[in-house]
Amino acid sequence: MEVTPKHLRDVPAISEVPNAQLQWLIDRSRTVTLAVGDYLFSRGDAIDQLFIVLKGEAEIKVEQNGNYKHVAKIMENEISGALPYSRATTALGFGEIVKDAVVLVLPKSEFKELTRNHFELTEALVHVMTSRTREFAKRNVQEEKMMALGKLSAGLAHELNNPASAMGRSAIELKKHLGNVPEKFKRIISVRASSEQIDMINTILFEKLSERPENSMGLMERTEKEEDLEMWLEEHEVTNAYELTETFIDFCMDVPAMEKIYNAIGATNFPTAIEWIENVLTTEKMVDEIQEAAERISKLVSSVKSYTHMDSAPERIPTDIRTGIKSTLTMMNHKLKQKNIAVDTFFGENLAMAPIMVSEMNQVWTNLIDNAIDAMHEKGTLTIRVQNDGAFVKTEIIDDGEGIPEANLSTIFDPFYTTKAVGEGTGMGLEVVQRIVKQHRGEIKVSSEPGETVFTICLPTS
DSSP states (O other), rough: OOOOHHHHHGGGGGTTSSSSHHHHHHHHHHEEEEEEOOOOTTTTTOOOOEEEEEEEEEEEEEHHHOOOOOEEOOOOTTEEEEOTTOOOOHHHHHEEEEEEEEEEEGGGGGGGHHHHHHHHHHHHHHHHHHHHHHHHHHHHHHHHHHHHHHHHHHHHHHHHHHHHHHHHHHHHHHHHHHHHHHHHHHHHTTTTOOOHHHHHHHHHHHHHHTTOOOOOOHHHHHHHHHHHHHHHHHHOOTTTTTHHHHHHHHHTTHOOOHHHHHHHHHHHHTTHHHHHHHHHHHHHHHHHHHHHHHHHHHHHHHHHHHHHHHTSSSSSSEEOHHHHHHHHOOOTTTHHHHHOOEEEEEEOOOOOEEEOOOOHHHHHHHHHHHHHHSSSHHHHHHOOOEEETTTTEEEEEEEEOOOOOOOGGGTTSSSTOOOSSTTOSSOOHHHHHHHHHHHHHHHEEEEEEETTEEEEEEEOOO
16 A cells, blocks of 8 residues: 555544644655554553554454453554654554554654644644554553452442342331231230339339440350340249240349339239330330431441532542541441451541542552452451651551552552452552642652551641
C-alpha cells in the first residue's frame, strides 16, 4: 500500500495538518502489514515508535497472573505508541492485531526534527497524547472505584442483612407471642390478689424493665443458674418451667428473685403470675431486639453517608482524618470478620485537621485497608496509627502479612502492577492512591518485611 497525504486526511487527529507536513511524516515512516495474531508491540518493549493504524484493529491487553485483561482498542485511523513529549518508556501490555492491519510507523528518533520544524503536526500529536492520558486516567480511576464499590456493596449488603433478618425474625416471633396473650390474660385476670401483692409484683417486674441489669454471666454460670431455676420452678408447680428459664435468666431473675415473687403472691397464684411476668419480659426482649437491629442499620447508613460524604461539595475542607478511617473500617467490617482479623487503632491526642476532599481520601483508606486484609492470613492484626507530625497528619496502616518482596517495592505504584488474579484487582489501586495523595500535596511511603508492611501517608495541615 502506497500511503499518500490523502490517506492521512482520514485520520481525524491530523486531518487539518498541512500537506507538506503529512508528506514529511510519510517520508520518514515505514509501512508495516500485520496479520491477525501478530503483535504491534509486546510487554517490555521500548516505546520508541509512533503508530498510525491505517487499516485494521489492535487490542491492548495486560497480563495478570498468567491471564490477560482487555484494556483498550486501537481502531482504524487512530494514533498510538510514542508521542512527542511523552515520558512513557516501556510498554506495560501487549498490542495484538485482531483485524488484518496496515500501520504507518515513525521512529522516535525523528521527533527532534518533528518538533523543531513541523508545528501543526506536533501540536496535533501532543493533543492526542493529552487526550489519551486524560481518558486513560479517567477510565482506570472509574474502574478502580467500581471495583472498590463492588467490594463495599457486597460487605454492606451482608452487614445490613444480619440486622434486617433479626428484625424480621423478632417481628414474626412477637406476632406469635402476642397471639397467645388473650389466654394468658384470661388466667391472670382470674387471680385473686390484694393490692399489696400486686404492688410487690409490679415493683419487682418494673425494676427489671426500667433498670435492666447487664447480663455478664459466663456460659457455665448461666447454664448452672438455668438448671437451678428450672428445678426450683418445677418444685413449685410451674409446669412449663423449661420454656421460661431462658427469659428469666436474660433479665438476671434467678432463684432468689423467684422466692420474692413466691412469698409475695402465694403458692396458689404463683404459676399464673410467673407465666404473666415471663410474657411481659419476653415482649420487652423482642422489642429490644427489634430496636437494636434498627439502630445497627441506622449506624450503617450513617457510616455510608459519612464514607461517601453525601452532604458536602467536592472541595477540600478541614477534616478529622479519623472519621474517614472509622467509616471505612465499618464498611470493610464484613471482610475483616471473614478472616477474623483484629483491628488495633492508635489515635493521637489533639489531632490537627487536614484540608482534604473527603470522598477521595476515603478511596485511599479503602484501597490500603483492603490490600492489607488481602495480605494477611486468618487471625491477623491490622494496626492503624494517626498522629500529628509537625505540619502534617501522619497515618500508618500496618499489616502482619508475609510482606512485599524487596524487588517489587519500587513497582507497586506502577499502573497495572498487581499480584491479584484477574477480576480481583485492576492493578490501579495503589497508582490511584499515590495520585490522590499527591493531589493533596501529601506523601506516601511504604516499607515492608515479613510480618510487617507499613504504608505511611502524610497530609499537610495547611
